[in-house]
Amino acid sequence: MNALTAEVIGTALLILFGNGVVANVVLARTKGNDSGWIVISAGWGVAVFIGAFCAADFSGAHLNPAVTVAMAVAGKLAIGEAVGYIIAQFLGAILGAALVYCFYHEHFNVTEDADAKLACFCTSPAIRNLPQAFFCEVVGTFALILPIFLMAVPSLIHGDAPAETDPRLGLGALGLLPVGMLVFGIGLSLGGTTGYAINPARDLGPRLVHALLPIQGKRDSDWNYSWVPVVGPLVGGALAAAVYLAIA
Template identity: 50%
Template sequence: MQAVLGEFIGTMILILLGGGVCAACNLDKSKAQNGGWIVIAMGWAMAVTIAVFISGFMGPAHLNPAVTVAMAMTGAIEWSQVVPFIIAQLLGAIVGAILVWLAYLPHFDVTEDKDAILGTFATAPAIRNIPANIITEAIGTFVLVLALLAFGKNDLQFGNNVFAVGAVILAVGLSLGGPTGYAINPARDLGPRIAHAILPMKNKGGSDWGYAIVPIVGPIIGAIIAVLVFNLF
C-alpha cells in the first residue's frame, strides 16, 4: 500500500508542476505567458525530478504506466502490482490536474482560447497524423525506458539517478517533443484529459477524445520495445 500511495502522490506532484508550467505559459494574464517551449521542457524535467524525490522513499516511483509495464517485464516488480500502480497513477494525475485548475482559476476564467486551455491539461499534435503521432510517442518513450534500464546498470546513487531521469525528460522534450508534446506517459495525458472533461470551465471546448489513444498506445509500445532491446545485451 505504501508503494501504491507513492505512485499516487508522485504522479499528483508530477502533474501539478508539469501541468502548472503549461498553465503558466498558456493562460492569459499569467506572468509567464508565452514563456515558450524551453520553459515548458525545463518545467516538466524539474517536475519529474521533484516528484520522484518526493515519492521515491515510498516505492519505485514509476509515475508512468508505460514504465510500470516495462519494469514488470524485467521482473523488477510483480505483475500483480501493475494494475494497482496504474490506477494510483491515473487518480494522482486527475487530482494533480484539478490542483492546477485551482491554482490558476482566475486565469482559466479570462482565457478564451479553447486550445490553450486544453493544452494545459493534455497533449495535442502539431500535425495530426495518428500513425505518425503514435510512432513519435513510441520513440520518445523508448528513449526514456531504455535510459531508466541503463541507469539501473550504472550503479548510480539515488540522488544522481533522479537527476539523470530529469535530464532524460529534458532531452526528450527538447529533441522529440515538437510533433506531439511528448506525453511519453499514458497517465500524464489521460488523467488530466479526464479532469478537463469534468471540470466546470466556462470557456473550455471538447477534450479531443479522438486523439487520446495516441499517448496511451505509443508509450506502451515504446516501453515494450525498449525492454526487448535492453534484453539483447
C-alpha cells in the first residue's frame, strides 16, 4: 500500500470512529444517546489510535493537514509530497463522514435537533466569538503537535535520518498509544470551547458532506465559522514545528 492510499484509509477510519462516537452520543434513540463528553473524548482518542496504527508503516500516519504542514516546516516533507498527503486526508475524511451518515441513517431521520446533526460532521463554538475560537484552535493544535514532535525519534526530525526528507514521525506502533491518549486529554481539557477540531480535514471534509447530503431536517453548514477549524490548526501546527526546531 502506498503512502497516499494509507492516508485515505487511515483518515477515513479516524472519521468513522471519531464522528461515529459523536453520532452515537448526540443522535436520538441510539444505545449511547446522551452518554456525555467523556465518551466523545475517549472515542476520539481511540479513533486517532486506530487510524494511525493502520497507516503508520506506510505513510507515517499524519491523518491531519496540521501534522503534514508541521513536518514540512520541520524540513521533513517536500512541498509536493505534502500537497498529496493533504488531498488524501481530505478524501479520507469525506469518505469517513459519508460512512457515518449511512451507518446512522435511521437515527438522523428520527433526530429533530438540527444542531446535533451538524455536530456529527463538524465542530462549532460553545460561545460564538470567532477570534477566541481561533485562538483555542491554535493552542489546541499546538498542544497536539509539539508533544508529538517531542515523543518522536529525534533523528527523524533533525535530519539525521538516511533520507533527506522522511514523512514518518518515528513513533512506532506502541508510540501511537500515547498520541491517542494525548487526543483524549486535549478533548477533556481543551475541547469545551470549540469541540477541538485540531485537524482541518476532520472538520472541512465532513462539513462539505453535511452540505451535500440530503439529510432530513438539517440546518445550514455554518460556513461563516468554517475557516476557524481550518486556519487555526494550520497556524498551531506550524508554530509547534517552529518552536520545536528552536528548542530541540
